[in-house]
Amino acid sequence: xxxxxxxxxxxxxxxxxxxxxxxxxxxxxxxxxxxxxxxxxxxxxxxxxxxxxxxxxxxxxxxxxxxxxxxxxxxxxxxxxxxxxxxxxxxxxxxxxxxxxxxxxxxxxxxxxxxxxxxxxxxxxxxxxxxxxxxxxxxxxxxxxxxxxxxxxxxxxxxxxxxxxxxxxxxxxxxxxxxxxxxxxxxxxxxxxxxxxxxxxxxxxxxxxxxxxxxxxxxxxxxxxxxxxxxxxxxxxxxxxxxxxxxxxxxxxxxxxxxxxxxxxxxxxxxxxxxxxxxxxxxxxxxxxxxxxxxxxxxxxxxxxxxxxxxxxxxxxxxxxxxxxxxxxxxxxxxxxxxxxxxxxxxx
Numbered sequence: 001x002x003x004x005x006x007x008x009x010x011x012x013x014x015x016x017x018x019x020x021x022x023x024x025x026x027x028x029x030x031x032x033x034x035x036x037x038x039x040x041x042x043x044x045x046x047x048x049x050x051x052x053x054x055x056x057x058x059x060x061x062x063x064x065x066x067x068x069x070x071x072x073x074x075x076x077x078x079x080x081x082x083x084x085x086x087x088x089x090x091x092x093x094x095x096x097x098x099x100x101x102x103x104x105x106x107x108x109x110x111x112x113x114x115x116x117x118x119x120x121x122x123x124x125x126x127x128x129x130x131x132x133x134x135x136x137x138x139x140x141x142x143x144x145x146x147x148x149x150x151x152x153x154x155x156x157x158x159x160x161x162x163x164x165x166x167x168x169x170x171x172x173x174x175x176x177x178x179x180x181x182x183x184x185x186x187x188x189x190x191x192x193x194x195x196x197x198x199x200x201x202x203x204x205x206x207x208x209x210x211x212x213x214x215x216x217x218x219x220x221x222x223x224x225x226x227x228x229x230x231x232x233x234x235x236x237x238x239x240x241x242x243x244x245x246x247x248x249x250x251x252x253x254x255x256x257x258x259x260x261x262x263x264x265x266x267x268x269x270x271x272x273x274x275x276x277x278x279x280x281x282x283x284x285x286x287x288x289x290x291x292x293x294x295x296x297x298x299x300x301x302x303x304x305x306x307x308x309x310x311x312x313x314x315x316x317x318x319x320x321x322x323x324x325x326x327x328x329x330x331x332x333x334x335x336x337x338x339x340x341x342x343x344x345x346x347x348x
Contacts, residue, residue: 034323042123042177045077045084053325062317125173132166169195207248215241234262298327
C-alpha cells in the first residue's frame with residue numbers, strides 16, 4: 001500500500017513539474033571548440049574557407065537517464081562580403097523520459113579589422129527548435145495504475161487533444177569574437193527572445209544562455225621538419241582556455257589547457273564552480289581528458305572522456321565525446337588575403 005501511494009505521489013510530482021516553468025539547460029560539449037558554431041555564431045566562417053564537422057556525446061551511459069547529443073555543421077567564408085555563413089543541425093535526447101530536441105540553425109558573421117593583427121566578428125543566429133517528449137508513450141499517469149497491482153501492467157492512457165503535442169519555437173542568438181595573433185575573447189547569448197517551450201497550456205520560457213570564453217596561445221618553439229616538401233618545421237603550442245556558462249540558475253566554468261605537438265594535441269580541464277552551489281548541491285561536474293589529431297590535410301579528430309566528480313560519481317559512466325571536422329581546401333588560394341593573422345583558438 002505504501003509503495004502504491006509513493007508511486008502516485010511521484011507521478012503527481014511529474015505532472016506538477018510539467019505544469020510549471022522548467023529550469024532546463026542546453027546540451028553541452030566538453031570539446032566546445034570542436035563545435036564552434038554551437039559555441040558562438042561569430043565563429044561562422046572563421047577558417048576563411050569551407051569547413052564541415054560532426055560531434056557526438058554520450059553522457060552517463062551507465063544510467064537509464066543518460067543524455068545523448070549529435071550535431072553536424074557546415075560553414076564557409078565569403079571574402080567579397082567579409083562575411084561568414086553556416087548551418088548547424090543538432091538532436092539531443094535527455095533522460096529516462098526521452099525528451100528529444102531537434103534544432104536547425106542558420107548563422108551569419110561579419111569580420112571587421114580594427115587594428116593591425118586585431119579583428120572583431122559579430123555574429124547572429126536564428127534557430128528552429130522542435131521538442132517532443134512522447135507524452136503518452138514514455139510517461140505513466142496516475143489513472144493508468146491498477147491500485148490492486150501498482151507494479152503490474154498499466155491501463156491504457158486517455159489522450160487529451162493538444163496535451164503533450166510536440167512544441168516548435170524560434171530562438172534568436174547573438175555573439176561576438178575579438179582576436180589577435182595569439183589571443184581571443186568571445187561572448188555569446190543564446191535564446192535572447194526566451195521562446196515558450198511548454199508542452200501544456202501556460203508559459204515556460206526557455207532561459208537565455210550566456211557564455212564568455214577565451215584563451216591565449218603560447219609558442220613552445222618549433223619542432224622537427226615536416227615530412228613533406230614545405231620545408232616548414234612542426235608547430236608546438238601551450239594554450240590555456242576558459243569557458244564560463246550561465247543559463248537560468250545554473251553556472252559552470254571550464255578551465256584548462258591544450259598542449260599541441262604537431263600533429264597530436266592533448267587537453268586537460270576541470271568543469272564546475274565548487275564554491276557556488278546550485279539548490280544546495282555542490283557544483284562540481286567533471287575532469288575532462290582529451291586526445292586528438294590535427295592533420296595537414298585539414299582533418300581533425302578528437303576523443304574526450306569526462307571523469308565525473310559530482311555526487312553521481314564515476315558509477316554514472318562519465319561521458320564519452322567524439323569530434324570530427326575537415327577544413328576544405330581554400331578555393332581562394334593564390335589571391336591576396338584580407339587577414340594578416342589566423343584565428344588562434346583550438347579546433348577541439
